[in-house]
Amino acid sequence: MTQASREAIIDVKLLSKSFGDDVLFSGVSFKVFQGSFTTILGLNGIGKSSLLNILSCKISADKAEGTLLGEPLGIDLAEKRQSVALVSENLNYELGASAREFAFYYAQLYPTFDKEKFLHYVKERRLDLSKHFTQYSRGQKMQYCLILALSQNPKLLFIDEITSVLDYKAREFFLHELTLFCQNGGTVVLTTNIINEVQQCSTDLVIIKSVEEIIWGEQVEILSRFVKLRLSSLSMLTDEIREKALYLGKDSDHFHLVLIEREKIKDLPSQQDQNLTHPNLHEVFSYLTQAQ
Amino acid sequence: MWRLSKLFLLKLSFTTFLVNIVLPATFILNDRVLGFEKTGSNQLSFLTLSLLFNLIIIPSYSLILVSQNLNWLIMMPISRLKLVLFSYVLRVWSFSLxxxxxxxxQFLMEKFYYSNLSNVQAKNLIHWSQSVLEFRWMADIDWSYSSFALVFSIICIFLSGFVLNFDMDSRNYRFTATPLLFLLKGKIRAIIGLSLLVLFFGFISLSRANIFIILSLSLPFFMMISCNVFVLGRKAVNFVKVVALLIIFVHVSFIFLAREELKSDKITLKRTINNFEYLEIYTPSPDLIAGKILNKMLEQKKIDTYFIKAYFEELDSQILYELVNYPLQTEELDNLTKFVPQAKLDPFFFDPILSLSNKNxxxxxxxxxSFFNIGGLSTDHIHEVLSLLSRRFPxxxxYFYQVMSKRKFQPNEILSFINNEDKAIVKFGLILLRYYPEVKVTATDLMDLIQKDPLLIEDTYKTVIVRTGEYIDINRLIPTLPSxxxxxxxxCPTNPRALFNLAGDKGSYLLYTICLRSYLDGVVQPPLEQMEVIENPFFGNHLDMAKSILRINK
Structure with missing residues (x-):
């Protein structure tokens, strides 16, 4: 499906945001499409969580145009939050109620809350609802938050770096459920630092390269812009290309592995010794952020 | 929003319920089962904690609760305006609760617990607490004490509410206290400024120790920062938590210290508490209690006017408080006009003095x-008091002689003092002799005193000189002390000013007295009792008086 044929659920144009003198974004633009599993990538401190907070209307941008769920971005509408859910490590349901009691009241706030789905997830993940939220382990807390958010049936689900605290079983379970959620028309926007884990289910990428530059689009399309070369010698590359390329080390046959943008291939002097392979997301991300 | 409120109200109601079960239970346990301390003080302490928890801690807790849960509250499908409203409603609700x-x-305690008490102070305190609860305290605000503290606390709570709102409305969703104030505009900044001004003057008005109160009331501010984890980072949050815990720890420590103070005899501990006056601002101030009791008694003409005078001269309110709170006085206050036991020596009589002597x-x-009507003291009382005080404050x-000498003494009483075994009482008798020429005593009688205790020579010599009205050669008076x-x-120095240098040296005291007398003979003839003041000659007052007699200005 081409981008043109997909409907943008989030359309951000010329977004600027700064905290005092600390400028996070300066006129960046990107889109998130409905039904996509969009992964936001970036180095630590680049503004992944802040971007998520802006998109989820938790904080406002200094300047931004565009739309979110069809409404102008930055307008705080209660109704809009009915269709949005945010799960982050910072969530704390510290009200002294048990997880069951809390879910009971929480469900009443959302007409779309699916109690059966909630109980199904709880059963699957073996969460003890008689416990208080504070009694859960860190991973269990995140599972509980995710279950609440998924059961809420939102149109947009923002997830801020929680995969790292989940064990591999929980991670597999929730990534599978999130994929199903997307297939059913929901949209997931997730920030993460564990890139390889999400490569399989991620459909779209938003890579924060710098304050002014965000690379976004379908994951397949972004990955296809890059090739991995297998070279007998690095001297085969011109100085100009070598400067921009990402050196990935040597393989078992002592060939040099180099990542490079596909469009540069035509500039290579000879392609006879080159073995072209597809890079993975982690390698592409490393290439894009190597200068930082 | 109501659905959302249920979650919070559940928690707050439970906490309030728990506090109001635990507090009275602790009080009854201490009072009846463990038998700690005086009922009046215990009730005071209970009332203090009740006020502290119900009007300060629980409303503050509602703030903390919102702050802790702000991260998901802000994502709820309700508008920001409603969320702000919700936080206010929650605060008002928790305050009302x-x-x-x-x-x-308080009502239940009075109905089922205090009703059995006969202690006047306990009842007075209950009346006071009722007046607080009914806001009648507004009529007689003592702005430097309890009422101010309540007003101050309420301002703090609402002020912190303001900050919370700004926190949510702020573009950056970033909490930094100082710049935050400058981000505000117009009327809002004026309100904040005014509140800070009130706080500032409040801080001056309150005792220095109330910095703990201010810190504790700032707790919600600190706790609110924790809701911005993604801005501050974990280290900052941990630091804030440590600070908050430290404040709570200090608070709890002081509450326990205050309780200890009420039942402990440890001087150091009492001093510490007295210095900090920690709980005073949340309790009826001693002035307030004493004032109420005194006014009531004055209306009924049941009080010694001397006491009233002392009260209005703003004497030490702590002493006054202890005095009126003492069992002896509480019994006496109901139906007698004086604080002094008239008939027999009451075992409690010296306790206030003793207690204060220990502490102060x-x-x-x-x-x-000085609160006692010295005129009502019996001879036995005077014996006891002087004996006690001379041991404690030799x-x-x-100065105690000076206070005691205000009473009118009978000749036989003065003689009983002279013949007492206790040197302090004998000395007092010698002083009195100077003012009671009608008491028949011979020089030989006095000389016998010196024979008995040579250390009495100074007082005896002065007494003899005053009584005879003329200078007597000490060698003539005491031929047995040729050495x-x-x-x-x-x-004697020729310059009168040089004379006073002698007074600083104890060894020269006699020479000083002799010389002073010789000057007086030549300069002015004042009544001798004016010169021979009942004071230790080595204290400044005596010198001042002598100077005034000799018309020496410097």
Missing amino acids: GLFSLIAT SADSSLRTL SSIY MDLNRIGD
Whole structure:
């Protein structure tokens, strides 16, 4: 499906945001499409969580145009939050109620809350609802938050770096459920630092390269812009290309592995010794952020 | 929003309920089962904690609760305006809940617990607490104490509410206290400024120790920062938590110290508490209690006017408080006009003085003594008091003599003092002799005193001189003490000012007295009793008086 044929659920144009003198974004633009599993990538401190907070209307941008769920971005509408859910490590349901009691009241706030789905997830993940939220382990807390958010049936689900605290079983379970959620028309926007884990289910990428530059689009399309070369010698590359390329080390046959943008291939002097392979997301991300 | 409120109300109601069960239970346990301390003080302490928890801690807790849960609250499908409204409603609700619980608990305690008490102070305190609960305290605000503290606390709570709102409305969703104020505009900044001004003057008005109160009331501010984890980072949050815990720890420690103070005899501990006056601002101030009791008694003409005078002269309120709170006085207040037991020696009589002597200085005991109608003291009382005080404050005993000398003495009483075994009482008798010429005593009788105790020579010599009205050669008076070279009239300095240098040296005291007398003979002839003041000659007052007699200005 081409981008043109997909409907943008989030359309951000010329977004600027700064905290005092600390400028996070300066006129960046990107889109998130409905039904996509969009992964936001970036180095630590680049503004992944802040971007998520802006998109989820938790904080406002200094300047931004565009739309979110069809409404102008930055307008705080209660109704809009009915269709949005945010799960982050910072969530704390510290009200002294048990997880069951809390879910009971929480469900009443959302007409779309699916109690059966909630109980199904709880059963699957073996969460003890008689416990208080504070009694859960860190991973269990995140599972509980995710279950609440998924059961809420939102149109947009923002997830801020929680995969790292989940064990591999929980991670597999929730990534599978999130994929199903997307297939059913929901949209997931997730920030993460564990890139390889999400490569399989991620459909779209938003890579924060710098304050002014965000690379976004379908994951397949972004990955296809890059090739991995297998070279007998690095001297085969011109100085100009070598400067921009990402050196990935040597393989078992002592060939040099180099990542490079596909469009540069035509500039290579000879392609006879080159073995072209597809890079993975982690390698592409490393290439894009190597200068930082 | 109501659905959302249920979650919070559940928690707050439970906490309030728990507090108002635990507090009275602890009080009853201490009072009845463990038998700690005096009922009045215990009730005071209970009332203090009730006020603290119900009107301060629980409303503050509602703030903390919102702050802790802000991260998901802000994502709820309700508008920001409603969320702000919700936080206010929650605060008002928790305050009302606390107030209601306070009234209910006090009512129940009075109905089922205090009703059995006969202690006047306990009842007075209950009346006071009722007046607080009914806001009648507004009529007689003592702005430097409890009422101010309540107003101040309420301002703090609402001020913190303001900050919370800004926190949510701020573009950056970033909490930094100082810049935040400058981000505000117009009327809002004016309100904040005014509140800070009130706080500033409040801080001055309150005792220095109330910095703990201010810190504790700032707790919600600190806690609110924790809701911005993604801005501050974990280290900052941990730091804030440590600070918050530290404040709570200090608070709890002081509450326990205050409780200890009420039942402990440890002087250091009492001093610490007295210095900090920690809980005073949440309790009826001693002035307020004493004032109420005194006014009531004045209306009924049941009080010694001397006491009233002392009260309005703003004497030490702590002493006054202890005095009126003492069992002896509480019994006496109901139907007698004086604080002094008339018939027999009451075992409680000396306790206030003793208690204060333990805790404070001779000065405090002196002031305590001034509350008593000295005219009502029996001879036995005077014996007891002087004996006690001379042991405790030997160097200040002359001041106590001065207070005691206000009473009119009978000749036989003075003679009983002279013949007493206790040297302090004998000294007092010698002083009195100077003012009661009608008491028949011969020089030989007095000389016998010196034979008995040579250390009485100074007082005896002065008494003899005053009584005879003329200078007597000490050698003539005391022929048995030839070793003392007292005939040194020729050594007197010619300049009167130089005379006073002698007074600083104890060894020259006799020479000083002799010389002073010789000057007085030549300069002015004042009544001798004016010169021979009942004070330790080595204190400044005596010098001042002598200077005034000799018309020396400097």
